[in-house]
Amino acid sequence: SQELEQSPQSLIVQEGKNLTINCTSSKTLYGLYWYKQKYGEGLIFLMMLQKGGEEKSHEKITAKLDEKKQQSSLHITASQPSHAGIYLCGADNAGGTSYGKLTFGQGTILTVHP
Amino acid sequence: DGGITQSPKYLFRKEGQNVTLSCEQNLNHDAMYWYRQDPGQGLRLIYYSQIVNDFQKGDIAEGYSVSREKKESFPLTVTSAQKNPTAFYLCASSIAPGAGGYTFGSGTRLTVV
Numbered sequence: 415s416q417e418l419e420q421s422p423q424s425l426i427v428q429e430g431k432n433l434t435i436n437c438t439s440s441k442t443l444y445g446l447y448w449y450k451q452k453y454g455e456g457l458i459f460l461m462m463l464q465k466g467g468e469e470k471s472h473e474k475i476t477a478k479l480d481e482k483k484q485q486s487s488l489h490i491t492a493s494q495p496s497h498a499g500i501y502l503c504g505a506d507n508a509g510g511t512s513y514g515k516l517t518f519g520q521g522t523i524l525t526v527h528p
Numbered sequence: 529d530g531g532i533t534q535s536p537k538y539l540f541r542k543e544g545q546n547v548t549l550s551c552e553q554n555l556n557h558d559a560m561y562w563y564r565q566d567p568g569q570g571l572r573l574i575y576y577s578q579i580v581n582d583f584q585k586g587d588i589a590e591g592y593s594v595s596r597e598k599k600e601s602f603p604l605t606v607t608s609a610q611k612n613p614t615a616f617y618l619c620a621s622s623i624a625p626g627a628g629g630y631t632f633g634s635g636t637r638l639t640v641v
Contacts (some may be wrong), residue, residue, distance in 0.1 A: 418570075422622040443634060447630065449632075454616070454637065455634055456532075456618060456632040456633050456634040457535075457620075458632075459629075459630070459631070473636075502571070505569075515561070515573055515586065516561075516571075516573075516620075516630060517573075517575060518563075518571040518572075519570055520568055520569055520570040521570050
């Protein structure tokens, strides 16, 4: 099965700083999803990447998928306390030929100090 | 507004009891999923269903059971055979298997007392 490794496991930054979270796969990523979660709540969809070299942005968050489609990064510019939470990457297994099961990384806990 | 509703938000189970977690969606999605979340382990798939009256085991199905009698509903039963049920449970749906667009519920926290 596909495994996803996120790094770092936790991150503490000062408000206004930039940061990057990485997600690395042992297999080719056919659909890579980024979610944000507040503790004890559901997952909020951020972005989905499918093509090698693809990059998407929403407000101050940019996600990229490398050309080989085995690594994705999530970059936050000028972080704010509202960015704090758990960031999870998820990958669609088997190139969409399965039942669309998502495998998740272990999550990155982000703390932003005002 | 369309979405996924999980209930209850908090649930307490005594040793040896079965409990059922509810998941309802009004998104007209075909596929539904149950995940378990433990600290530091991300989300692990318990069961999934791509159509009514059909469901498949995920990676950690032992001690759990599900049913899919209606398109909108995918309840999860945590049986007494699940030795470590204390966790945060998340339900999700997607318009079709592999189509992306996964939507998650707000979760149920189950605690064994």
